Amino acid sequence: MTEKQILNPADGIAWMEGDFIPLSEAKIGVGDWGLVRSDATYDVVSVWDGAFFRLEDHLDRFAASMKALRMSVPQSRDDMRQILIDCVRRSGLRTSYVAMVCLRGTPVRPTRLPSACENKFIAYARPWVWVFPEPVIQRGAHLIIPKSIRIPPESVDPTVKNYHWGDMTYGLFEAEDAGADNALLADADGYICEGPGFNVFAIINDTVVTPNRGALEGITRRTVLELCQTLNLPSEIRPISIEEFKQADEAFACTTAGGIMPIRRLDDRIYGNDAPGPVTLKIKNLFWDWHARPDLRLEVTYDD
Numbered sequence: 001m002t003e004k005q006i007l008n009p010a011d012g013i014a015w016m017e018g019d020f021i022p023l024s025e026a027k028i029g030v031g032d033w034g035l036v037r038s039d040a041t042y043d044v045v046s047v048w049d050g051a052f053f054r055l056e057d058h059l060d061r062f063a064a065s066m067k068a069l070r071m072s073v074p075q076s077r078d079d080m081r082q083i084l085i086d087c088v089r090r091s092g093l094r095t096s097y098v099a100m101v102c103l104r105g106t107p108v109r110p111t112r113l114p115s116a117c118e119n120k121f122i123a124y125a126r127p128w129v130w131v132f133p134e135p136v137i138q139r140g141a142h143l144i145i146p147k148s149i150r151i152p153p154e155s156v157d158p159t160v161k162n163y164h165w166g167d168m169t170y171g172l173f174e175a176e177d178a179g180a181d182n183a184l185l186a187d188a189d190g191y192i193c194e195g196p197g198f199n200v201f202a203i204i205n206d207t208v209v210t211p212n213r214g215a216l217e218g219i220t221r222r223t224v225l226e227l228c229q230t231l232n233l234p235s236e237i238r239p240i241s242i243e244e245f246k247q248a249d250e251a252f253a254c255t256t257a258g259g260i261m262p263i264r265r266l267d268d269r270i271y272g273n274d275a276p277g278p279v280t281l282k283i284k285n286l287f288w289d290w291h292a293r294p295d296l297r298l299e300v301t302y303d304d
């Protein structure tokens with residue numbers, strides 16, 4: 001299919017099995033283990049103001065996730081990069097949520113062995129998604145600690161980006177029922193992990209602290225740690241209990257599709273003035289400024 005045949009490319013463009021197609025037409029078979037076993041990995045990179053942000057870091061993490069799941073596809077890293085760029089270029093989107101996905105696929109012979117599956121690479125660029133709605137980011141989010149605990153890392157490695165979202169989905173329902181904005185999951189020992197699609201930080205005794213366990217090693221989390229160095233803010237990666245997180249002076253969530261997202265309440269705990277904290281806002285402002293850094297950007301060359 002040529003790009004001229006795609007009527008509304010700004011609704012999203014996908015790449016599947018060698019073709020660029022409208023995102024709405026990108027479908028997988030009901031037998032794909034990506035569907036029936038949640039046996040897939042993926043990564044999401046942002047395009048902001050016509051440029052990818054930290055694309056090479058996302059490609060690194062995607063390659064590591066595929067390796068951990070013993071997946072391989074014919075596309076090389078250079079192929080994948082080019083496909084992602086082409087999805088964005090063809091969509092014309094200057095601000096886009098761009099995903100790369102690897103599905104386990106289906107077995108090529110009659111067996112239930114995962115090693116017999118033909119793995120599949122898919123990519124797409126779609127209009128931007130905010131993980132927390134913009135007004136929530138402005139006022140600060142109200143999160144709850146749900147009853148559902150984060151899947152233990154020994155069962156599903158959270159550093160391999162995955163679709164095992166049962167724990168997160170229960171948490172989201174509980175947050176919705178409680179009238180809160182979102183959920184922040186802890187582990188069975190009462191230590192803070194992460195939320196549905198985001199890492200978290202707490203500011204404790206002037207130190208910016210993030211959990212060392214039960215969470216994806218987010219690229220935004222890494223950016224925050226680098227921002228702290230630039231801002232001369234001490235930072236730490238270590239266990240944080242629910243109680244300690246609640247006693248913090250400030251807290252925020254962070255993710256590719258949302259940036260720095262202030263937290264103003266956690267259960268009954270109200271941080272500061274029930275509004276985004278000053279250190280959080282400093283980090284948030286510099287985070288967006290860094291999107292102009294040439295060493296972190298990859299400009300997309302559009303057709304128009």
Ligand SMILES: Cc1ncc(COP(=O)(O)O)c(C=O)c1O
Binds near residue numbers: 044218219220
């Ligand atoms: C479970 C989970 N944790 C954390 C994050 C944040 O990671 P990143 O900053 O790389 O987007 C995501 C992103 O989607 C996620 O799904």
